Amino acid sequence: MAGLTAGHRPAIAVATLFTLAGSAMGLAQPLVARDIVDAARHGRVLVPLLVLMGLFVAEAVTAAAGRFLLERMGEGVIRTLRHGLVTRLLRLDMREYGRHRTGDLISRVTTDTTVVREAAAQALVDLVSGALVSLGALSLMAWLDPLLLLLVAATVGAAALVVTTLLSGIRAASERTQGAVGDIAADLERVLGALPMVRVHCAEDREAARIGTRIDSAYAAGVHTAKLAAVMSSAVQLAVHGSFLLVLVIGGMRVGGADSLGELVAFLLYASYLVVPLSAVFHAVGLIQRGMGAYERVERALALPIEPDEVVGPADCAGPTGRDDCPGATGPTGSAEPAASDEPAEPAGLVGPAGRGGAAHHTDALTFRNVHFAYHPDRPVLRGVSLSVPRRGQIALVGRSGAGKTTLFSLAARFYEPHTGTVLFDGRPATELTRHACRSRIALVDQNTHIVHGTLWDNLTYADPGADPSEVQRVIQQANLTDLVDRLPGGLSCTLGERGSTLSGGERQRVALARALLTRPALLLLDEPTSHLDALNEAALTRVMHDTARQCALLVIAHRLSTVQNADRIYLLDAGRITATGTHEELLHHSPAYRELADAQTLRGPAT
Structure with a gap:
């Protein structure tokens, strides 16, 4: 709690002063009541009654002000916490998204922080105010009758012992509850994201049963928490009520005169004052334990590694013995030069841009030099890939599924760093640039059209919210979206469904293409751009690609060779290696693997 509220100490101090003032006024009321009882036989009670009424009103006002300040502080703590979580989750290292479920991460921002808010706001209010009132009441009770106070302290101490033994169990049970709630959110997000598949396979009941298991786990953990809280609450109530009865019985037996009757009334009022604040204190302690159980999940999310955006130069990577984990460092000296390998950078006899010598690298928008990469250490995906994409023109990557084509795009977008080898932008190693600088050069249209x-306007201008309307119209025409804009109710102002559910696959793909073209990137990456397009739109896209290649670098992944047969250069990937490169016609004559791909699609180029 101290760490969470570190930036709100002034507000806590002011709220505590208000709470102290309110507590002092509340604690003064039994003393005034004592005077009223003792002065009743003389009929002089008007002034003490007015004083008592004034204390009631003043206590209500100051207590309300103190509670509001503490509640506002609690909301501020959670706002800061949520801002930090969202910022962190949006910048996680890409590998972390594969290790954690999206729904569970979302739950930490929503559900877990809500529980923490209750601890930081409500529990802190009850803890501060309840503790102050209880301490004041106990002090005045000690002044009035030390013997009766010992009886009260004994019963309250017994309750405190019970509460202490239950706290760790409450915290652990709360963490299990929050974990189960996170699993529910993750499973529900999984199902709703694939609802058409679920329904067409009649899997609603199966998925409901799967999520129901998570719900049952949350229920069991919640019931266990409730059981511990119920035992704790009962112990507190028995102690407080028991102490009140002891004071009433033993104090009543000791009453010996009018003066002592007023003192007994005051003592009983203080004992009654202990019921609510002391119960609130114990309840707050339990609530804080539950909140800290949720906060542990939040802390674990805040501790996840994020994607660094600083420049990693030779001073950061190179050392006396070199570091194999540094991006671009491949040899024992930490150099970014390709490591010795028995794999040629380019297939013999088919020399492409990557094999033209050092001068070409300085005119290329993107270069891969002997790049090795693996998502898992024992399963390499890229094995010494070298290729170049000139500043103008169309370069294509073809090959079977799993050959490593999409991984090359991920490295170009710097979602990951190569284990060895170098990625260069405009002749400069990527490690000498920030990720923002690299990504500002590119636009990406991947298979999952987001x-x-x-x-529709929001989606088209996502990368450039302040785009000029004439520029938006330009990309609408380029991506052949005019008919879609005319068809949608409201045109560009039409609200698209979640994940673009109101659009067809081809329409989503063309929207993503238009969004990418709007930024006029230096390098455009297209991953399976025709996978959802009909023949008419595929022909239109081919024209767009041809026009775009005259303005910027274009790197295309394609399974349909018809999409890339007019590319300036085609690289054939197989099992993470470039096995052939050339134009479409060159590859048909020199590469059996390429001919096999072409035969599978009954495509043999213009000659046929």
């Missing part, structure tokens, strides 16, 4: 909830 459409966000919002209007």
Whole structure:
């Protein structure tokens, strides 16, 4: 709690002063009541009654102000916590998204922080105010009658012992509950994201049963927490009520005169004052334990590694013995030069841009030099890939599924860093540039055409929210979206469904293409751009690609060779290696593997 509220100490201090003032006024009321009882036989009670009424009103006002300040502080703590979580989750290292479920991460921002908010706001209010009132009441009770206070202290101490033994169990049970709630969110996000598949396979009941298991786990953990909380609450109530009865019985037996009757009334009022604040204190302690159980999950999310954006130069990587984990460091000296390998950078006899010598690298928008990469250490994906993409023109990557084509795009976008080898942008190693600088050069249209909830305009201008309307019209025409804009109710202002559910696959793909073209990137990456397009739109896209290649670098992944047969250069990947490179016609004559791909699609180029 101290760490969470570190930036809100002034607000806590002011709120505590208000709470102290309110507590002092509340604690003064039994003393005034004592005077009223003792002065009743003389009929002089008007002034003490007015004083008592004034204390009631003043206590209510100051207590309300103190509670509001503490509640506002608690909301501020959680706002800061949520901002930090969202910022962290949006910048996680890409590998972390594969290790954690999206729904569970979302749950930490929503559900877990809500539990923490209750601890930081409500529990802190009850803890501060309840503790102050209880301490004041106990002090005045000690002044009035030390013997009766010992009886009260004994019963309250017994309750405190019970509470202490239960706290660790409450915290652990709360963490299990929050974990189960996170699993529910993750499973539900999984199902809703694939709802058409679920329904067409009649799997609603099976998925409901799967999520129901998570719900049952949350229920069991919640019941266990409730059981511990119920035992704790009962112990507190028995102790407080028991101490009140002891004071009433033993104090009543000791009453010996009018004066002592007023003192007994005051003592009983203080004992009654202990019921609510002391119960609130014990309840707050339990609530804080539950909140800290949720906060541990939040802390683990905040501790996940993020994607660094600083420049990693030779001073950061190179050392006396070199570091194999540094991006671009491949040899024992930490050099970014290709490591010795028995694999040629280019297939013999088919020399492409990557094999033209050092001068070409300085005119290329993107270069891979002997790049090795693996998502898992024992399963390499890329094995010494070298290729170049000139500043103008169309370069294509073809090959079977799993050959490593999409991984090359991920490295170009710097979602990952190569284990060895070097990626260069405009002749400069990527490690000498920030990720932001690298990504500002590129635009990416991947296989999963991402459409966000919002209007068509929002989706088209996502990368450039302040885009000029004439530029938007330009890309609408380039991506052949005019008919879609005319068809949608409201045109560009039409709200698209979640994940673009109101659009067809081809329409989503063309929207993503238009969004990429709007930024006029230096390098455009297209991953399977025709996978959802009909023949008419595929022909239109081919024209767009041809026009785009005259303005910027274009790197295309394609399974349909018809999409890339007019590319300036085609690289054939197989099992993480480039096995052939050349134009479409050159590869048909020199590469049996390429001919096999072409035969599978009954495509043999213009000659046929």
